Amino acid sequence: MIQTHIQDIDLTQLPPNTKQTGWIDVAPRPDGNTWRLPFLYVTGNKPGPLLVVTSGVHGDEYEGIEAIPDIFHQTDPQTLSGTLFMIPVCNVPAFETITRSSPIDGLNLARVFPGDATGSITPRIAHLIATKILPKADFYIDLHSGGIMYDIPTLAGYIHAENELGRKSFAGAQAFGAPILWGHPFPPAPGRTLSSAVDLGVPCIYTETTGGGLARANDVACFRNGVCNVMKWLGMLKSAPQGMPLTHHLLGSGNLDQAIQAPVAGYFKPEVTLLDDVQKGQQLGTIRDLFGKILSELHANTDGVIIMLRRLHCVRVGDGLAHITKYHPE
Numbered sequence: 190m191i192q193t194h195i196q197d198i199d200l201t202q203l204p205p206n207t208k209q210t211g212w213i214d215v216a217p218r219p220d221g222n223t224w225r226l227p228f229l230y231v232t233g234n235k236p237g238p239l240l241v242v243t244s245g246v247h248g249d250e251y252e253g254i255e256a257i258p259d260i261f262h263q264t265d266p267q268t269l270s271g272t273l274f275m276i277p278v279c280n281v282p283a284f285e286t287i288t289r290s291s292p293i294d295g296l297n298l299a300r301v302f303p304g305d306a307t308g309s310i311t312p313r314i315a316h317l318i319a320t321k322i323l324p325k326a327d328f329y330i331d332l333h334s335g336g337i338m339y340d341i342p343t344l345a346g347y348i349h350a351e352n353e354l355g356r357k358s359f360a361g362a363q364a365f366g367a368p369i370l371w372g373h374p375f376p377p378a379p380g381r382t383l384s385s386a387v388d389l390g391v392p393c394i395y396t397e398t399t400g401g402g403l404a405r406a407n408d409v410a411c412f413r414n415g416v417c418n419v420m421k422w423l424g425m426l427k428s429a430p431q432g433m434p435l436t437h438h439l440l441g442s443g444n445l446d447q448a449i450q451a452p453v454a455g456y457f458k459p460e461v462t463l464l465d466d467v468q469k470g471q472q473l474g475t476i477r478d479l480f481g482k483i484l485s486e487l488h489a490n491t492d493g494v495i496i497m498l499r500r501l502h503c504v505r506v507g508d509g510l511a512h513i514t515k516y517h518p519e
């Protein structure tokens with residue numbers, strides 16, 4: 190297979206019955222090279238839906254980055270209807286520096302969508318994805334994880350809305366087959382890949398898993414199977430989706446910018462673990478100084494379930510430490 194390097198891409202004009210990898214130009218670099226986005230696609234020998242999958246929107250989240258080439262290699266054009274188009278690393282500069290945000294302009298790619306064609310590198314990446322990749326998609330999956338900083342369980346997040354887009358998002362999340370479903374009220378927080386997809390009318394989900402700089406085999410397998418399950422649900426592959434048993438169905442803001450923040454800097458010692466049920470006011474942990482003196486006690490701001498904890502112990506003022514969400518009222 191010859192890799193292609195292209196300046197522009199039209200997902201409606203991809204040749205059928207093909208597997209292809211390559212690069213799309215984003216912006217010039219000062220040294221005369223080019224920032225480029227890697228892509229992998231498989232087109233079936235029969236027409237069908239266009240499924241777009243991205244990962245590496247944050248540069249330190251590896252599970253999706255590992256799963257995407259696996260999915261590419263196991264997908265056969267002969268048994269596929271439609272097109273699977275995947276970008277394994279969206280924030281290429283952040284991937285290189287092993288950071289959540291871009292080292293070039295300091296921006297979080299998941300806060301600048303739909304981007305800006307004349308902006309710095311991060312909004313330019315967002316603009317390319319929002320204008321060239323997402324608009325023609327029949328369904329979109331954005332694979333995330335806790336990255337180096339956060340601990341978060343394996344889940345599929347969907348748009349909780351009483352409309353066609355919300356119904357498809359929920360059904361797609363169910364088909365993905367992660368052990369936890371997490372619905373988010375409409376509209377999603379702005380600047381995200383999902384808010385951009387929703388603005389374009391594209392039903393979508395995102396996923397989270399362990400992170401920590403790891404790509405654990407079970408987590409990668411969940412993502413690999415999950416994407417294939419969504420292809421089965423969309424009718425792109427013949428068999429029926431086979432997900433993992435559901436353990437939690439949660440509902441609440443997925444905006445981790447609104448997590449309980451560190452009021453002081455120091456050493457964070459949590460006293461709860463992921464998926465613990467907590468009561469409003471319950472102590473979640475402490476921040477100490479380097480001599481062990483407690484500087485701050487952190488308390489739950491609401492009843493609910495611990496869905497995110499800061500993994501790193503060193504905290505600065507304002508760092509997000511924990512996020513609590515609710516059970517879905519079924």
Ligand SMILES: [Zn+2]
Pocket residue numbers: 246247250333334336
């Ligand atoms: Zn992420």
